[in-house]
Amino acid sequence: MVEQDFTKLLRDYPDLISDKKRFSGLVKDMLPGQPLQTNLLLTLFEMGIHSEIDGVSSITNAFAYRFVKQLMDERGVSGANADWAVSVWCVCYGKNILHKPCEIKISTVKSGGHPAIAPERSERSNTQICSGLEKVMMAVDI
Numbered sequence: 838m839v840e841q842d843f844t845k846l847l848r849d850y851p852d853l854i855s856d857k858k859r860f861s862g863l864v865k866d867m868l869p870g871q872p873l874q875t876n877l878l879l880t881l882f883e884m885g886i887h888s889e890i891d892g893v894s895s896i897t898n899a900f901a902y903r904f905v906k907q908l909m910d911e912r913g914v915s916g917a918n919a920d921w922a923v924s925v926w927c928v929c930y931g932k933n934i935l936h937k938p939c940e941i942k943i944s945t946v947k948s949g950g951h952p953a954i955a956p957e958r959s960e961r962s963n964t965q966i967c968s969g970l971e972k973v974m975m976a977v978d979i
Contacts, residue, residue, distance in 0.1 A: 839874055840943050842867050844929040854887050854930075877922035880912060886923070890931040895938040901927050901954045916952070920944045924953035 846867055847853065853860050861879055868875045886904055893900055901923050908919035921944040932939035944953035 839868065839871070840925055840929055843878070843925060844933045847930055847934045857882070873918065874922075877908075877914065877918060878925065880908070880914075881922055881926050884908075886926050887930060890927065890937070891935065893937070895940075896927045896931045897940050898954055899957060901941050902957055905954050906956075917944070920952045920954050 843864075846863055850859075850863065853863060860882060864878055864882075865875055868878075881904060884904065884907065889900070889904075890896060904923045904926075905916070905919040908914040908922065909916055914922075924941050924944040927939055927941040928943050931937045932941075942953050
């Protein structure tokens with residue numbers, strides 16, 4: 838399982854997080870034949886998720902959602918893939934390695950579960966408002 842392997846990798850090589858080239862090589866070795874998962878974990882590394890996790894006292898949904906949104910908006914990653922990758926980093930590195938309080942669970946979206954990281958309330962409200970406005974505009978013949 839990727840999550841267990843990733844945690845083991847981070848635990849076995851504690852200085853790995855400071856060496857981009859070595860980190861990249863070991864993650865690629867850990868996930869042969871899984872380029873999507875590899876690229877997602879490496880992209881988040883390049884985005885500095887490890888430094889951000891290290892700098893917070895606890896890992897909240899709001900913290901994690903920033904990275905999900907950034908992956909989706911700036912990198913074109915699907916919501917399910919972004920949710921998985923961010924949840925893996927938050928749990929494996931933040932909770933399991935740094936022992937920080939963590940609201941996040943590993944995403945199970947692809948196996949029919951719910952996302953691990955939800956949009957912030959204001960975003961959900963805006964989406965619902967926009968959706969409702971679209972319905973009203975469609976009903977009115979302009």
